[in-house]
Amino acid sequence: MVLSVAACSEHSVGPARTYDDFERKSRTSAAVALSSVETVRLLAETSSDGDAWGAYTNIGLSEQEDTLAEATGDFASIQPPDHRSDDLRAQLLELLDSAGDHIATVRIAARRGDLGSLEQVAAPLADDSVALQHFLDSIKR
Amino acid sequence: MKKVLGVALGVLTAIGGFVDMGDLVANAATGARFDMNLAWVVVVGVIGIVVYAEMSGRVAALCGRPVFDLVRERLGPRFGLANLLASFFINMLTLTAEIAGVALSLSLVSSVNYLFLIPFVALLVWLVCWRMSFVMMERVFGLLGLCLIVFAVAVWKIGPDWNQLLSGSTHPHVPHSETLFTYAYFGIALFGAAMTPYEVFFFSSGAVEDGWTSKDLGENKINVLVGFPLGGALSLAIMASTHLLLAPRHISVDQLSQVALPVASAVGRLGLAVVIIGIFAATFGAALETSLSAGYVVAQYLGWPWGKRDAPRTATRFHVVIMIAIFGAAVFGLSGIDPVKVTEYSIVLSAAALPLTYFPILVIANDARYVGPDHTNGRFLNAVASVYLIILLLVAIATIPLMIITKGGA
Amino acid sequence: MRISDLLEYTVHAADGTRLGKVSDARVIQDGPVLAGTQAAFRIDALVVGRGGLAERLGYIRGRVEGPWILCAFFSRLERRAQVVAVTDIARWDDEAHEIHLTADVDRARRTLEP
């Protein structure tokens, strides 16, 4: 029980000892990022269509921004075990940063009340999504 | 006529009251991650809760004694105490999850961070426990919970290929991106969400508070046999909505706001409003039920006066336990733990703890000294109930190892 | 003495065989309940048990009959318990928490069912 309470509050990213291990962890991070990117795209689309109000969109966007930032931070803090891992790390971090920037742009626009134009603002996320999916495909077993 | 209306109201309340934070999170998350491959678990869970609730309702009506009162009597004070501690702890996790759920749903309309809303929600929950009448409380939140039907509307609006949806549900397999372990873990979460023990503590205590007698057995049966399966159908609609709209986009559900997203997208602004009212009512109703359950289990174990039908001064220690529980849950919620994670752990542990209370009820429902010779379990019910006892034991054994292997379903 | 104390006692037959620990007391509520008399709740026998939890469920003593699977399992356990008549008690050893019977093993051993 104590264990479960502890588990509720932590977001553990253990150390990676081998390349495979590191690869598995980068896959998890990429999947989280993809989920965030896609959620933001759907939110933006919904808001542009007038199907959601400001408070809902704002909270939803901040949550995804936080989720992505946390995933990025966690991934960045993992020590890559070898040089091959360095490449993988650089590749994914670039994708994560790009997605983070684009989500922030959407959040800023939403806070200003530009709900109608959110879909346009969120357009660059489509590329992030594709890139993340490619990344995921490339490291699948 | 009045009787029919009463029965209808009871059924509607049972439907609306079925879904809580656990069902919302578990169904939405599995729909997005496992498509409809775990839909069968909801069916298994619903049949389980029907069996469990019918037995405990019957026992409560015939001997005036709710579930936890009987746990100590059948299992002895020592095992009963261990049982009490486990049940109380899990109930606290659930209460925390529900309070956080109410706060989250309010934050989606007010833009205020949910953490600021938690103390306010806790106070509101306590006020209702303190002042509102039992029947009123049950009806208001049960009926408002019916707003969740909008999930079914969303599924219909998305206009899926119904045959595919059905065959996806009836031909389950482990998706290749997942392991058997995560599949089983989420299965247990869904099962625990459908068959939460606090529902039964509340249900049977409520039966005693409402003064049920053998004349109410028919109504008990209808509420349970009609209300719970329809509540389960609602859960499946939640699962289908995320399966149809979120799964193709590779979205995993880890926020409550994402649960409402398919409805907003498919039904629009009004749909979003309705679903948030529904989520609010479902989580608030469940917060009340879990608060009261905290009082019920402790008071019934120790033989204290309990009940919220009469003024608080007639059951003072019972009300103090409720206050402490709500306060504790609010503090726990404020500590910044992830509400969705708390929900997941609460339902998984609920599933693991089920045999502890299910087993004594199964024995007592067969004991003529309690229910009278004419109302013991029938042969068919006993067969089904025995199968469930085995299922519950297997689930209880598997839960903790699965939790460790999958790192909490990661 | 309290029943919780009584449940600490072990029962020994006349020949010294240890029959087991007291697990229940059979009470006969005979005659009308009158104020001032204690005869109303007379203990006529002790149940000496090895059934553990099974003894609390009452599958035999309480005549619970279902469900079949539990009934078969727990009746079996409960049947291992024995009944010792109070009239067969020779002496109480309150220091060692022992009850010694006048009867030897064969006479002392009676089960819950005929």
Next chain:
Amino acid sequence: MGFGGAAPGKERSMSASGAGNPARTGRVLHATLDLLDRQLRDRNGKLCGNVDDLEITRDDETGQMFVSAILCGPGILAYRMGRRRLGRWLEDANRRVHDTPRHHEPFERTRIPIVFAGEIGPMIEVAVDVDDLATHDMERWTLTHIIDHIPGSGSRAHQ
């Protein structure tokens, strides 16, 4: 509270020959099965604790034994669960705090003579008043020290 009570199974004259006992005519109960841990209800139908333990009287002359009282209240359950010293201490402490009876009490506050027991079924009715029992001390303390200070506790209804 409208508790519907089912009549308990009355096992009269069991065919079992028992333990070499002469024919029995009374109702057969099992102390741990039918008495221990049962819910108690006072003469007004108020819940007033569980049967935490039973007092047994042993007549060393005749060798007969009787269940002489129902025990309930602070410390009794702890004693039964093997915490003998803690249980005794709690009982003593409780007795010291409440050494002056509020009105004439025919029994100790943690001890209900068995003759006060009425219907023995899923609940046991005892012909006493809940206020005379030790199980209710904390309930009363909670009332005067906590509940009465909170608005809306229904105190007016009591006047």
